[in-house]
Amino acid sequence: MIHQYINNGYHIVLDVNSGSVHSVDALLYDAVEVLAKIVPDMEKPMPLTDDQKKAVREALVCKYSAEDIEDALSDIQELIDAEELFAADIYKDYVIDFKKRQTVVKALCLHIAHDCNLACKYCFAEEGEYHGRRALMSFEVGKKALDFLIVNSGNRINLEVDFFGGEPLMNWNVVKQLVEYGRSQEKEHNKKFRFTLTTNGVLLNNEIMEFCNREMSNVVLSLDGRPEVNDRMRPFRNGKGSYELIVPKFQEFAKSRGEKDYFVRGTFTRNNLDFGNDVLHYADLGFEKLSMEPVVAAPEEPYSIREEDLPQIMDEYDRLAKEFVKRQKEGRGFKFFHFMLDLSQGPCVAKRLSGCGSGTEYLAVTPWGDLYPCHQFVGNEEFLLGNVDTGVVNTKVRDEFKLCNVYAKEKCKNCFARFYCSGGCAANSFNFHGSITDAYDIGCEMQKKRIECAIMIRAALAEDEENN
Secondary structure: OEEEEEEOOEEEEEEOOOOEEEEEOHHHHHHHHHHHOOOOOEOOOOOOOHHHHHHHHHHHOOOOOHHHHHHHHHHHHHHHHOOOOOEOOOOOOHHHHOOOOOOOOOEEEEEOEEOOOEOOOOOOOOOOOOOOOOEEOOHHHHHHHHHHHHHOOOOOOEEEEEEEOOOHHHHHHHHHHHHHHHHHHHHHHOOEEEEEEEEOOOOOOHHHHHHHHHHEEEEEEEOOOOHHHHHHHOEEOOOOEOHHHHHHHHHHHHHHOOOOEEEEEEEEOHHHOOOHHHHHHHHHOOOOEEEEEEOOOOOOOOOOOOHHHHHHHHHHHHHHHHHHHHHHHOOOOOEEHHHOOOOOOOOOHHHHHHOOOEOOOEEEEOOOOEEEOOHHHOOOHHHOOEEOOOEEOOHHHHHHHHOOOOOOOOOOOOOOOHHHHOOOOHHHHHHHHOOOOOOOHHHHHHHHHHHHHHHHHHHHHHHHHHHO
């Protein structure tokens, strides 16, 4: 399977099944385009047939010289022989036994606080309440959650725990107690906890920053960009904006992180389809690790992204990618989460095919200890899996998530992006189509564009390295 596109002047040919990416000249691009219509995926490398080569010659004779066309055909044959073009899909049979495969739990999203001190207008958690009552997780429930993770993680050593909300800092003492407890269990059980925390920054202080810099492998700092954008969607409950309070704290926090990870993460809506300016605003504030996610909301919400917004969004990603390359070359670059694409090896096969592992390897834990497939399913009783006392008892739902992979989704199995996005978000699929094996169409289009931009960036920067 071949995917081709031109972005920022670069002619990109992606051999989907092998994962090989080629930045080529216009002639080779055009030749592959002709062949992609008549050459099937090859179980093993085969020479191009006379008819296939004739089709290329006839299609391109008026545009290129005969000698150049022959050179291009030779180059294409070399790529075929290296199994980097028209390669077979070696993964399609891998998923047959997905339901039978033994999975271990390796990550928990601890809802340490079902409460929040902001009133973000797009919050899927309803100001932290998740369709239910306000609550803070007790140390006892959190301890049981960590014990559950240790017992159900099998031989896996590295475990992840994200402190989530609501706003986790509203239950800070329990966060600290659970980190201390987790560390106390590492040696005995041969485990290593990787703790992370997501915060709106309102309650940040020096003591919290120092603790996080010691114990948190990553912190996610929620900010939507420019002051007017952030304050429109992320106000306090009294309507006052939050930008002025949190930005100086975030700047200090990011600066203090040293080599440890952090991401400033925002959400763009229909109100700021020029979201690239918000990403660049982050960078101009001195932040170096950035993320900007599209809002996912019901179509009737005034801020929701609609299909008619996609052309502008696609142009904005292209503009952002171009500026990203420019700043990298100027020595003032930054990381943008959606442009961080590993073309060399990437995650294991199972992860490439099934994504985040929600419902099987990754679970969310409510303040009272209930288990859900992920934070976005919390409160939907249809997806209640069990609790920290009983473990996972709703094996029917768990096994449905085991089968959630790119080949189980009609929209995914023939999509060029399937090995990069791994089928997208199950929660978004369910919320828009009532099935975890469908796909959120608007999200798919944006994801494909981000992947194209990320590949173009790699080509542009590689070219720059060669020239220098």
